[in-house]
Amino acid sequence: MPKVISVQALQRLPLYLQYLKTLPDAANISARALGAALGFGEIQVRKDLASVSDGGRPKVGYVVAQLRHDIACALGYDNVNDAVLVGAGRLGRALMSYEGFSDYGLNIVAAFDADPAACGQDDSGKQVFPLEKLPDLCRRMKIEIGIVTVPARAAQGVCELLCESGIRAVWNFAPAHVTVPAGVLLKNENMAASLAVLSQHLAAEDSLSSDSEKEKAT
Amino acid sequence: MPKVISVQALQRLPLYLQYLKTLPDAANISARALGAALGFGEIQVRKDLASVSDGGRPKVGYVVAQLRHDIACALGYDNVNDAVLVGAGRLGRALMSYEGFSDYGLNIVAAFDADPAACGQDDSGKQVFPLEKLPDLCRRMKIEIGIVTVPARAAQGVCELLCESGIRAVWNFAPAHVTVPAGVLLKNENMAASLAVLSQHLAAEDSLSSDSEKEKAT
DNA sequence: ACGCAATCGATAATGTTATATCGATTTCAT
DNA sequence: ATGAAATCGATATAACATTATCGATTGCGT
Numbered sequence: 001m002p003k004v005i006s007v008q009a010l011q012r013l014p015l016y017l018q019y020l021k022t023l024p025d026a027a028n029i030s031a032r033a034l035g036a037a038l039g040f041g042e043i044q045v046r047k048d049l050a051s052v053s054d055g056g057r058p059k060v061g062y063v064v065a066q067l068r069h070d071i072a073c074a075l076g077y078d079n080v081n082d083a084v085l086v087g088a089g090r091l092g093r094a095l096m097s098y099e100g101f102s103d104y105g106l107n108i109v110a111a112f113d114a115d116p117a118a119c120g121q122d123d124s125g126k127q128v129f130p131l132e133k134l135p136d137l138c139r140r141m142k143i144e145i146g147i148v149t150v151p152a153r154a155a156q157g158v159c160e161l162l163c164e165s166g167i168r169a170v171w172n173f174a175p176a177h178v179t180v181p182a183g184v185l186l187k188n189e190n191m192a193a194s195l196a197v198l199s200q201h202l203a204a205e206d207s208l209s210s211d212s213e214k215e216k217a218t
Numbered sequence: 219m220p221k222v223i224s225v226q227a228l229q230r231l232p233l234y235l236q237y238l239k240t241l242p243d244a245a246n247i248s249a250r251a252l253g254a255a256l257g258f259g260e261i262q263v264r265k266d267l268a269s270v271s272d273g274g275r276p277k278v279g280y281v282v283a284q285l286r287h288d289i290a291c292a293l294g295y296d297n298v299n300d301a302v303l304v305g306a307g308r309l310g311r312a313l314m315s316y317e318g319f320s321d322y323g324l325n326i327v328a329a330f331d332a333d334p335a336a337c338g339q340d341d342s343g344k345q346v347f348p349l350e351k352l353p354d355l356c357r358r359m360k361i362e363i364g365i366v367t368v369p370a371r372a373a374q375g376v377c378e379l380l381c382e383s384g385i386r387a388v389w390n391f392a393p394a395h396v397t398v399p400a401g402v403l404l405k406n407e408n409m410a411a412s413l414a415v416l417s418q419h420l421a422a423e424d425s426l427s428s429d430s431e432k433e434k435a436t
Numbered sequence: 437a438c439g440c441a442a443t444c445g446a447t448a449a450t451g452t453t454a455t456a457t458c459g460a461t462t463t464c465a466t
Numbered sequence: 467a468t469g470a471a472a473t474c475g476a477t478a479t480a481a482c483a484t485t486a487t488c489g490a491t492t493g494c495g496t
Binding site (some may be wrong): 227248249250260264268273274275277278279280351 | 441443444445446460
Binding site (some may be wrong): 224225226227259261262265275276278279 | 476482484486490491492493494496
């Protein structure tokens, strides 16, 4: 049953999972209740869940434990993905020391930086290596994910280096547009885009007196 | 001409702006060229630009300087938005010291943390205050944006505190689902959702031999 | 001048995502 | 047992976003 999961649904699944983790294993939950907790419609919830799970029971709902398992599997959280991080600046180090990634099957095995002064052992206990060592390490360890937290001007070069080193997915935090070869997935963590939504909301609200606003989330 | 800007378009606008900044003021650019640089179709570019600018000229394209101005205005980058940040952990401090926000009209005026040990002056030069001082400062300075970088369990409480203090937009980095009153915009910076896309891509590619992959970006 | 090529804008067609409707199934109370 | 309430899943409709088509405008070379 490898059903199609729409891109939008895919991004909601982690939210369901997050919420389900706060519930006891043995519990059941209805699509309505789940939706209410997260601010989604119940039909949407059913559709999303239908694409990863083989269904709930009428009058009872879904089994929490089962659902958690199904979502985690669909998202690939069950098999750990090793990753490297490039750019041991503030953001890079913040990500390196973030414990929560292991919940999502992500394991940052090492970091790299062009600046020798940034190399050595990080507070998090992880090693920061000179950039030159990246290709070799990636190939030897068969790393598939590269996290980019370098300044904008260095981003494209780093991406290319990663791709040449066998990376298959790039998670780009640099405020720059980068291109990757076909076959490599590029996910921009686009703070500017998020800010745009915030900023525009405030600007718009200033002009017109918006009457009914619903809870809006992403 | 306050035209409607679709949510999707809104999130692409910062990318255009980012790219336009690398171009000389006096230059012109066609929708085709702009699209090619960012990986979008030319028609989409025209539509996006049409919603913020009053048009380019045939055979010439758009005037770079004008376009930058129009996009910045549409996004509200022209009038600085003051913000406070709650949670001076690693991620919080990384954001505090990120210089680039000023390009987007965002100015983090102060940070707050429940832990007294975290208070005082940060490396970035900004002050970290005890959480109790938040409501007063927000009200006095008429702060409209709250950035939440606290652990998941504290997120909801902090959101409520912010909303009670007159905040009108919450930018939530905590890996937790939070709710806000109607009228307040909530934007979740959802790393788990991004990771889901990455992770699923890798898992999917492992099973089926995906033939033609196009560049995919967000 | 004149025609050609580039480019835009508007409208139409397509695709994707969200919501609504409805019948079927299961539990629980009587 | 039997009926009522809750809940699911499937199908249909509607909203939204992207891509295609086409005619109109402008600048440039001849």
